[in-house]
Amino acid sequence: MSSGARSTLLHLGLIALLFVLAFALPSYHQGNLARIMVLATYAIGYNVLFGYAGLLSLGHAMFFGAGMYGLGLAMQYGGLGVIPAFAVGLICAAVLSTVVALLALRTIGVAFMIVTLMFAQAGYLTVLYFGAWTRGDEGFVIAQSARAIGGLDLTDPTTRYLAALVLFSAALLITARMMQVSFGSVLIGVRENEERTRMLGYDVFRHKLAAVVISGTISGAAGAGYAVLFGYVGATFTSVQYSIFPLLWVLLGGAGTTIGPLVGTLFMFYLIDYSSGLTNAYMLIAGVVLVLLTLFARAGLVGEIRKRWVAWLP
Template sequence: MRMLALHLGVLAVLAAAQFLLPAYHHTNAARIMVLAVYAIGYNIAFGYTGLLSLGHALFFAAGMYATGLLVDRGGEPWLALLAGLVAGGAVAGAVGLLALRTAGPAFMIVTLMFAQAFHLAILYWGGFTGGDEGFTLSGAARRLGPLDLADPTTRYFVALALVSVAMLGTLALVRSRLGRVLVAVRENEERTRMLGYDTFRAKLLALMLSGLASGAAGSTYGLMFGYVGGSFAAIQYSILPLIWVLMGGAGTVLGPLLGTALMFYLIDLSSSVTTASQAVVGAALIGLILFAPRGILGTLRERGLRGLP
């Protein structure tokens, strides 16, 4: 109950921030919350199951393009949003059936290859997908019934609802029997298999749940900010969630949100004072590896907050 109260408290602070933040940070907060859902999805695969993927941009972009292309061609936004969510999970399942036959560095390379193939397909069929320039979504395409996602307040609360579902869903997952099996797979897959668990099925389920969250984040991001582009399928968007999770704390429920917020503002603030913002990010990551190798919340859990999920 203490852990549930902690997570509900964080969500309450985010809800209260809607009324306190200036316009610039208000928009940033909505963006961070949606990207945090993407990081939460990545954390299910990497943080809890030990699946180091470099192909998650495929799931994020699959959700974004499934939704964006449907609404751009006159589809119902609610159905398009659902299609994006399903696309992320379905693509993750299809990739997992092949990629999970490998392990370690081979799994990382295979997922990277699938993501790069999808990115190249977007560029090749630019007449249909918009290519690297992408395409914008009209105001009418961004209305979910009475909800106008072009309105900053509506956009903020939709982002808050999405991150709430993702965060509390992950909390329920890690407390469930399946969640404990996933952690066992991460810690010692061979021993878990010897105990009678189907580790391939567990990893496939984890990857599909991860793809589902990533697809939901991608589809919502496209609708909220009115843009769909090939850059979201590039390797950069596979590396970013890994960095966010590592910074906040892999295998913690709140870590992805914390890491996404810190990295977003680290890049934002350093870009305002220097053109070498990536050097600042690199220095921050080196410091993280040296002084908090388990991430911020992972290190706190190791040093005292034992019950932090």
């Protein structure tokens, strides 16, 4: 069996397992996993830029927030339904990521990281400045009656879980397919040796621009999904820490792997969840574990498995 076929079976098997878990897990873990899948979608978006194109961004919270506020404001003040509002969130994230890419890609290396951080901080301050509409740090709640698609109530735990699974599955399969075609190979070439890729005749800027836009749009989809599935929109999600989180999740799971973002998000979420039940100093436990993983599993959990035992892992 070819590596491509194995990869496809792995992704479809993972989606099937997550579907079965919707009906097998206790309500507490079902709710947790729904949240994890949405956040893992955010991590998948980040992985496109960092894991495949090799561009370190510290500003992805602005794309997550663009999708979240695009949907939230459209529903709150525009009276739009879930589907049109979700489309507004995607458009906002896509437009913002295009503008940011055209400006930030004029820089390289550390400068790119700093520029994206500054853009994200500007986005956060913009949310606070227009507090009359966004409600600032307090945020606002999307009415339960509005969170429905047709006859499907997205506030129902099982329906919410399945909707999160659809969102995660779409992001996973899109990125998996992207890495099976030449576009993905060029992104990896840019990551490994940008100058050589350019000398081979590839338009490096165009590929990097596309990577930022795809990454930002997927991240925006995650933000819109989080808003509608969990009913809350707040400025916290546009702060610097929400730009750091996807970087941690991707590093933990394995940068440049398709299932690494889910594994990293799942690991980090339950590490904090269980350690917080043991002590108030739960972040100390999380920090020690992260340091140990950084020292002994530098490629991330999935990355180490691929490097040591299963070379075909995508």
